[in-house]
């Protein structure tokens with residue numbers, strides 16, 4: 189099979205990815221419902237494992253990440269015994285596999301019923317970038333181009349709120365916006381052609397859109413806020429379709445948190 193042909197998924201493969209995304213979406217939605225204050229990250233992960241056992245998922249696509257409080261600023265935080273506390277955020281990056289195909293979804297939500305004002309500000313910057321990138325994803329575009337758009341929007345939002353200087357984006361957004369996804373969560377498909385131009389998006393290609401901001405120490409009232417929002421996107425003939433389906437607007441998340 190050529191490198192290009194594994195980039196473009198057939199209808200059976202897309203069906204498998206829809207199923208994996210559907211189950212993972214249900215798991216994420218479940219994670220957001222119910223009180224978690226005082227539970228550990230591990231307790232929350234265990235709750236998801238129990239629900240996973242009742243689904244038709246074949247396996248996890250990768251080890252689940254659960255970070256709370258300042259651990260949301262760690263890009264790959266494995267769940268620990270740390271207790272989730274009022275005022276903190278929880279970041280969960282989790283996906284299952286079905287019929288050999290992976291999903292990869294991230295959501296960030298408050299331990300409490302509502303986001304704080306500072307959390308909302310950062311969340312809205314990330315969400316805006318994520319939605320704008322999805323709006324721009326269509327045949328002929330490239331992941332390189334979408335990443336540039338994502339960076340531009342994150343920087344503009346942070347500068348508007350005077351949270352970082354214009355040269356500081358790499359410190360708070362140290363990863364790419366997208367990766368291919370398929371049989372593997374990070375599908376080993378090429379990002380560049382042999383002539384070094386970026387691979388152009390075509391109908392049937394599937395990738396993630398996952399901008400994030402990770403504010404560690406030194407950002408004043410915005411310190412210790414880490415937010416990533418990740419969905420799985422399928423390129424269609426004239427645009428794209430988000431095949432993961434979990435609440436991501438602030439009011440939708442707060443409704444789920446209103447246990």
Ligand SMILES: [Mn+2]
Pocket residue numbers: 292367396398418
């Ligand atoms: Mn990912």
